[in-house]
Amino acid sequence: MVSKIIPAVRTNDIKYAIRDIVVLANEVAKSGKEMLYLNIGDPNLYDFSTPRHIIENTYKAMLKNKCGYAPSSGIPEAVEAIRIEAERKGIKNIQDIFITTGASEAIELCLTALLNEGENILTPTPGYSLYTAVQSKLMAYENPYYLDEENGWQPDVEDIKSKINDKTKGIILINPNNPTGSVCEEKTLREIIKLAKEHNLIIFADEIYDKLIIDDDKNFISIASLDPEVPCITFGGLSKNYLAPGFRIGWGIISGPKEVVEDYKEAVNKMLRARLSANHPEQYAIKEALLGDNSHLDEVMRKLKRRRNLTVEMLNAIDGISCVKPEGAFYAFAKIELNGSDENFVKALLKETGVVVVPGSGIGQKPGTKHFRVVFLPDEKTLEAAYKKIADFYVKYRNEFDK
Secondary structure, three states: OOOOOOOOHHHOOOOOHHHHHHHHHHHHHOOOOOOEEOOOOOHHHOOOOOOHHHHHHHHHHHHOOOOOOOOOOOOHHHHHHHHHHHHHOOOOOEEEEEEEEHHHHHHHHHHHHHOOOOOEEEEEEOOOHHHHHHHHHOOOOOEEEEEEHHHOOEEOHHHHHHHOOOOEEEEEEEOOOOOOOOOOOHHHHHHHHHHHHHOOOEEEEEOOOOOOEOOOOOOOOOHHHHOOOOOEEEEEEOOOOOOOHHHOEEEEEEEOOHHHHHHHHHHHHHHHHHOOOOOOHHHHHHHHHHHOOOOHHHHHHHHHHHHHHHHHHHHHOOOOEEEOOOOEOOEEEEEEOOOOOHHHHHHHHHHHHOEEOEEHHHOOOOOOOOEEEEEOOOOHHHHHHHHHHHHHHHHHHHHHOOO
16 A cells, blocks of 8 residues: 655645635635635736736747747846846846746745755744745744834834844845835835844845835835945846736846855856746846836826725724734735634634635734734725725624634
């Protein structure tokens, strides 16, 4: 008899709450219940469309038979477009640029090229679940630093400082942040740079939402632009700013002193060569996206501002729920008063109302606090219906199940 195949221990702690909740949602949907999905940041599921000129450039590349393997680091015209855009953001001392199958692949390759078993990288909490999942796979140990909810979800620099140890290799910064929508202030960025240089750490700057800054009076600053001497990898892609998550096109920009990052750069490139290449025809969308017409962002930001404002207003109107106003991206991370777990609340909400949100415990939060994440991409009518259901169910849940 064939024995059961035992999976690797490294997979035991891999979780991805944003998708994991969908398993239960699919079961509930089979019952015929109307579903309201506020769990995943995919603009194309709602009333957002990939700009036509980006699609056309990809289609033209396919018709020209650009369907074979691409160079491992990406096609030259796309790499050059990324370089021009990076320089526009003020990034200097660029040592390498590489294109990947989504920013997720760039993140995974770069973490893998850096971390040995038992080492750690400082990871924002709340933060994006991919980072902790990859660290689990690498058998690195989690070293979370907290964002300060009382200070607009800015990174807590004192907490970062207290968490650095002899096994710490780098600092991850998600800016604008997923799930809170916070945008880092220059003072905070400079303090993080100072720590990185003092402790010989590389900064991983996840800037996938850098053009989705909701308020006109808020400026986005790329951390690598503030100091050309700090080793940094800046991640970007087409998924969010350019409404093309299904293209699976991302990139990384390695900057900093050549002698400091040279060996690490070669380690990343070894891995790039080993996996052959990113999607080829979609790379022809990069130049068109970065250097072409960006007028689609005007309508995108008008929608996001209205929906952000509605989200903050309606969630803060619920007694027992509070929400810091997001400044970028399209997420809100609401605090909720509960005696039990936020995961149990989210599951009960889903079963009773069909509203799908993500529990804060699956994303990361300070011990003793409870949250849930919503995506405010749906139209205002859908959001309003969802928030009314959350409000009504929360009262019932507290009275009947959370005493």
